[in-house]
Structure formats: C-alpha cells, structure tokens
Amino acid sequence: MGIPSFQTLTLPTFIFFFVSSYLLAYFRIFHNWDPKHRAEASSCFISLTHGTPAVFMAIHALTTHTTKSSSPPTFSSPNTFLHDTVLEFSISYFSIDLLHYLIFFPNDTLFILHHLATLYVFFTCRFIVHHGSFALLVLLILAEITSFCQNVWTLAGYRKADLPVAGKVFDLMSLPFFAFYTIVRGIIGPLFVYKMGVFYINQMAGDSIPVWAWVSWMIVIVTAILISIVWVFDHWIDWFKRRKAMNKLA
Numbered sequence: 001m002g003i004p005s006f007q008t009l010t011l012p013t014f015i016f017f018f019v020s021s022y023l024l025a026y027f028r029i030f031h032n033w034d035p036k037h038r039a040e041a042s043s044c045f046i047s048l049t050h051g052t053p054a055v056f057m058a059i060h061a062l063t064t065h066t067t068k069s070s071s072p073p074t075f076s077s078p079n080t081f082l083h084d085t086v087l088e089f090s091i092s093y094f095s096i097d098l099l100h101y102l103i104f105f106p107n108d109t110l111f112i113l114h115h116l117a118t119l120y121v122f123f124t125c126r127f128i129v130h131h132g133s134f135a136l137l138v139l140l141i142l143a144e145i146t147s148f149c150q151n152v153w154t155l156a157g158y159r160k161a162d163l164p165v166a167g168k169v170f171d172l173m174s175l176p177f178f179a180f181y182t183i184v185r186g187i188i189g190p191l192f193v194y195k196m197g198v199f200y201i202n203q204m205a206g207d208s209i210p211v212w213a214w215v216s217w218m219i220v221i222v223t224a225i226l227i228s229i230v231w232v233f234d235h236w237i238d239w240f241k242r243r244k245a246m247n248k249l250a
Contacts, residue, residue, distance in 0.1 A: 010085055014092035021046045022096060037158045039104040043097055044151045050093035051147025057086045058137040058144075073134040075196055076205035079126065083133035087126040090140060094119050114227070117220040124213055131208040132217070135196050139221065142189045149177045174239055178232060185228040193221055 025045035030038045061082035062073075079087075098115040101108055125132050153173045160167035199205065200214040 076208040
C-alpha cells in the first residue's frame with residue numbers, strides 16, 4: 001500500500017473555493033430563508049458549483065491523453081494529472097458538504113455515510129492506489145450530470161409552499177427530471193458498473209489495483225446505485241399519487 005502523497009496545492013485551493021461558496025450562500029444568497037432551508041439551500045448551492053463543473057472537468061480529463069501509452073485506458077489504467085485534479089475537486093466538495101451535514105443535520109445518517117463512502121473511494125484512488133480513476137470519472141459524470149436538474153428541483157421544492165412560481169417550477173421539472181435520472185442512474189449506471197465488475201472479477205486489473213481496493217470500491221458503488229434506484233422509485237410513486245389526486249380535483 002502506498003503512502004498518501006500531497007504534492008500540489010489544488011486540494012486546499014478547491015477546499016477554500018467550496019468553503020467560500022458555502023459561506024456566500026449561507027450569509028448572503030439565502031440569508032432571509034428560514035434556518036432549516038437556509039442550510040439545505042446552501043448545500044444545494046455548493047452542489048451546483050460542483051456538479052456541472054465536475055462533469056466538464058471529467059470529460060476533459062478522460063479525453064485528454066497525457067500518458068505515454070498509445071492503448072486506450074482501462075478500468076486499471078494509472079491516474080493522470082488531470083484525473084487526480086478532478087478527484088481532488090470532488091474530494092473537496094464532499095468534505096465540505098459532509099461538514100455541513102455533521103453540523104446542521106447530524107442525524108441524517110444516510111447522507112453522512114454516503115459522503116464518507118464516496119470520500120473513501122476517491123481518496124484511496126487518488127492518494128493510495130493511483131490507478132482506476134478512469135472508471136471513477138465515468139461514474140462521476142453519470143452521478144453529476146443530473147446534478148443541475150436535481151438541485152434546481154430541490155430548491156424549488158423548498159419554497160413551493162410560499163412561492164407560486166417555485167411550485168410551478170417544481171411541478172414542471174418533476175417528470176423530465178425523474179425520467180432523466182431513471183435513464184442515467186437506473187439503466188446506464190448499472191450497465192457500466194456491471195462492466196466494471198466483470199473486469200475486476202476476471203482479474204484483468206492484475207497487480208495495478210489491490211483486491212481490497214476494487215472489492216471495497218465495488219461495494220460502495222453498487223450500494224450507491226441501489227440507493228439511487230430506490231430513491232427515484234419512491235419519487236415516481238409520489239409523483240403518480242399527486243397526479244392522481246390532481247385529476248380527481250379537476
């Protein structure tokens with residue numbers, strides 16, 4: 001097992017960026033919201049500053065070949081500098097959002113465990129294993145490509161009771177957001193994770209990624225996929241119930 005190596009200033013720079021973004025949201029943008037929704041909205045804001053940028057950063061990193069090898073990357077390829085930069089960007093975000101949950105919502109066990117597990121995977125890939133980032137960045141794209149829709153939908157949901165326009169945005173976005181989320185997290189994501197599992201189980205990673213690493217990564221990733229599927233399934237049920245109730249009132 002390698003020793004964690006901190007050789008650049010990107011990680012502290014990204015941490016400073018997300019801390020500043022959170023404070024800006026909490027003390028300026030959402031300062032007049034009620035305390036509970038003020039903290040939740042601030043979390044959504046830094047999620048917005050992470051999600052879509054992370055998608056573009058990951059796409060750029062995956063399509064920029066900075067290694068000497070002419071062969072296409074695999075699930076066990078060594079991390080490149082750009083890969084590591086994206087991982088540090090996401091490590092910084094999840095660290096600050098984890099701190100948010102520990103301070104404001106310490107009983108939200110599911111989100112806290114999710115963030116800890118995600119940090120474990122990114123941290124070990126970046127600082128210990130130094131291989132396998134190709135697969136993780138693809139998964140990061142699949143996870144964050146729905147981020148903008150989800151955060152706007154969530155923010156609208158916080159204010160739908162007192163702002164009619166927020167209610168309209170929430171209702172208008174629900175169907176396309178759920179459909180988009182289902183396709184990405186319920187179909188594309190599981191197919192990609194299946195390919196990862198086949199690759200690792202067949203020992204195609206060789207000695208590049210230790211067994212303890214890929215086994216623990218797969219456990220975290222599969223669990224996250226299952227939770228996402230359950231989450232969107234529950235929201236589909238709620239959406240159909242609300243539609244049925246609205247049709248009865250019409």
